[in-house]
Amino acid sequence: MWLIHSSVGRKVIMSVTGIFLVLFLTFHSVMNVIVLFSAEAYNSVASALGANWYAVIGTGVLALGFVLHILYALYLSWLNLKARGKDRYAVTKRQEGVSWSSKNMLVLGIIVFGFLVLHLFHFWAKMQLVELQYGHGWEAAGFQNPQDGAYFINASFSNPIFSIIYIVWLVALWFHLTHGVWSSLHSIGVNNKTWINRVKCISNVYSTIIILLFIAIPVYFLLGFRVL
Amino acid sequence: MEKLLNLTLKVWRQDGPKAKGAFETYKLNGISPDSSFLEMMDILNDQLINEHKDPIAFDHDCREGICGTCSMYINGHPHGPDSGITTCQLHMRSFKDGETITVEPWRSAAFPIIKDLMVDRSAFDKIIQAGGYISVNTGGIPDGNAIPISKWHADEAMDAASCIGCGACVATCKNGSAMLFVAAKVSQLSLLPQGKIEASQRAKKMLSKMDELGFGNCTNTGACEAECPKNISITHIARLNREFIGAKFID
Ligand code: HEM
Ligand code: SF4
Ligand code: FES
Numbered sequence: 001m002w003l004i005h006s007s008v009g010r011k012v013i014m015s016v017t018g019i020f021l022v023l024f025l026t027f028h029s030v031m032n033v034i035v036l037f038s039a040e041a042y043n044s045v046a047s048a049l050g051a052n053w054y055a056v057i058g059t060g061v062l063a064l065g066f067v068l069h070i071l072y073a074l075y076l077s078w079l080n081l082k083a084r085g086k087d088r089y090a091v092t093k094r095q096e097g098v099s100w101s102s103k104n105m106l107v108l109g110i111i112v113f114g115f116l117v118l119h120l121f122h123f124w125a126k127m128q129l130v131e132l133q134y135g136h137g138w139e140a141a142g143f144q145n146p147q148d149g150a151y152f153i154n155a156s157f158s159n160p161i162f163s164i165i166y167i168v169w170l171v172a173l174w175f176h177l178t179h180g181v182w183s184s185l186h187s188i189g190v191n192n193k194t195w196i197n198r199v200k201c202i203s204n205v206y207s208t209i210i211i212l213l214f215i216a217i218p219v220y221f222l223l224g225f226r227v228l
Numbered sequence: 229m230e231k232l233l234n235l236t237l238k239v240w241r242q243d244g245p246k247a248k249g250a251f252e253t254y255k256l257n258g259i260s261p262d263s264s265f266l267e268m269m270d271i272l273n274d275q276l277i278n279e280h281k282d283p284i285a286f287d288h289d290c291r292e293g294i295c296g297t298c299s300m301y302i303n304g305h306p307h308g309p310d311s312g313i314t315t316c317q318l319h320m321r322s323f324k325d326g327e328t329i330t331v332e333p334w335r336s337a338a339f340p341i342i343k344d345l346m347v348d349r350s351a352f353d354k355i356i357q358a359g360g361y362i363s364v365n366t367g368g369i370p371d372g373n374a375i376p377i378s379k380w381h382a383d384e385a386m387d388a389a390s391c392i393g394c395g396a397c398v399a400t401c402k403n404g405s406a407m408l409f410v411a412a413k414v415s416q417l418s419l420l421p422q423g424k425i426e427a428s429q430r431a432k433k434m435l436s437k438m439d440e441l442g443f444g445n446c447t448n449t450g451a452c453e454a455e456c457p458k459n460i461s462i463t464h465i466a467r468l469n470r471e472f473i474g475a476k477f478i479d
Pocket of ligand 1: 011014015016017018019021022025069070073074076077105106107108109110112113176177179180181183184185187446447448
């Protein structure tokens with residue numbers, strides 16, 4: 001299979017899963033900021049994404065996207081380490097125009113993954129998972145209403161340490177995305193001399209918008225506001 | 229006359245492919261800033277020979293930036309700190325009096341060291357042999373402008389064709405990938421009508437050969453473009469990706 005056995009094929013998987021995750025993040029960030037305007041509106045979105053089949057299948061596809069992206073990231077990085085060889089240069093210098101992120105995608109990805117696990121514990125495990133396990137019996141089982149997303153947001157982010165951790169996470173993600181967005185287009189061949197600088201610029205702007213939307217929430221809480 | 233340079237050189241010495249290498253430090257005095265880097269290396273080798281020591285082995289041939297053999301990793305950059313030139317085109321005026329200059333060979337798994345600063349780049353020849361040619365009989369010499377080629381295509385193909393196969397792109401790539409080289413060699417042919425016919429076959433064959441020889445996967449850092457003595461653009465890599473992916477979808 002060329003998607004496993006050729007370097008460009010492997011990059012296609014990285015790119016397609018990457019774009020898919022970026023699209024998910026776009027949706028997720030837009031959905032999140034709603035909570036700053038109306039907790040009720042946010043909760044209606046959250047309940048629409050509860051334990052119904054569409055949402056469960058969506059979550060499954062998303063998880064698959066993550067798993068593929070991460071497995072390929074590890075496989076690629078291992079192959080690249082081998083191709084680099086055992087001997088290192090005694091002196092290395094940065095090249096002009098080469099972004100720091102582009103050389104540290106794995107590290108950034110691992111940071112993102114670490115926080116992702118935390119994030120799943122904090123939100124997903126209390127929301128969709130509870131609904132899947134107990135359905136309408138969440139109350140009897142002693143849980144908070146799993147569709148009350150605004151409650152969870154309010155509870156978690158009221159802790160300033162939690163908000164700061166999220167900001168660190170989002171900054172790492174921003175670095176990952178500034179390289180990732182244009183790189184994913186380049187990997188599938190969507191680039192040329194006229195467009196390369198534009199594509200890089202679009203990549204930076206797009207990543208910044210997504211991250212600003214996300215970061216608005218912890219910042220809002222750090223400034224002392226609450227959503228409930 | 230400009231002030232002569234007194235330098236300290238830290239050079240990688242390695243007896244053979246299997247031997248363990250190490251840096252040796254040499255003092256070299258009275259180097260003219262007008263001399264080229266390779267002339268400086270020649271003077272150093274003279275000094276070593278006079279001291280009855282083994283001279284430093286390094287590749288060089290044309291000494292005018294067209295053959296691509298002069299592979300040296302100088303102070304953390306392939307072909308030295310200046311951009312858009314080869315080692316042989318580098319002048320000593322790029323260095324300061326009293327400076328310590330570190331000279332290393334290309335280091336990449338696909339380019340094993342032969343001796344000192346010489347590396348085996350025959351992997352590039354194998355990639356070319358896999359498909360970097362046009363296998364149709366084009367007959368006698370055709371009329372100059374018999375085949376119309378747009379200015380854009382001519383320029384783009386010519387830019388790609390300026391790749392001299394030096395391997396600096398591989399040497400500097402954190403992934404040990406040869407994509408810039410392969411992309412340049414694929415583009416220079418596939419952009420022109422004679423080479424277009426075999427374009428997708430060529431992309432597949434050369435890329436598979438590259439993978440088979442143990443070069444890495446490109447993650448678009450762009451370090452290759454920054455260090456390439458011919459300023460080959462990474463947009464050629466996007467074209468190669470396009471061609472390869474297209475060919476695979478047709479299969
Ligand atoms: C929300 C999460 C993530 C998003 C949106 C994302 C997005 C992307 C995108 C768009 C690319 C560029 C693909 C390409 O160059 O073709 C990329 C590359 C990469 N990602 Fe992620 N990623 C995420 C999480 C992760 C995680 C968790 C890891 C690893 C543990 C990771 C590791 C990597 C690596 C190593 C690369 C570079 C590989 C390459 O360029 O071929 N990413 N990512
Ligand atoms: S692409 Fe540039 S760096 Fe790579 S082999 Fe060709 S000339 Fe050398
Ligand atoms: S010796 Fe030929 S390019 Fe430098």
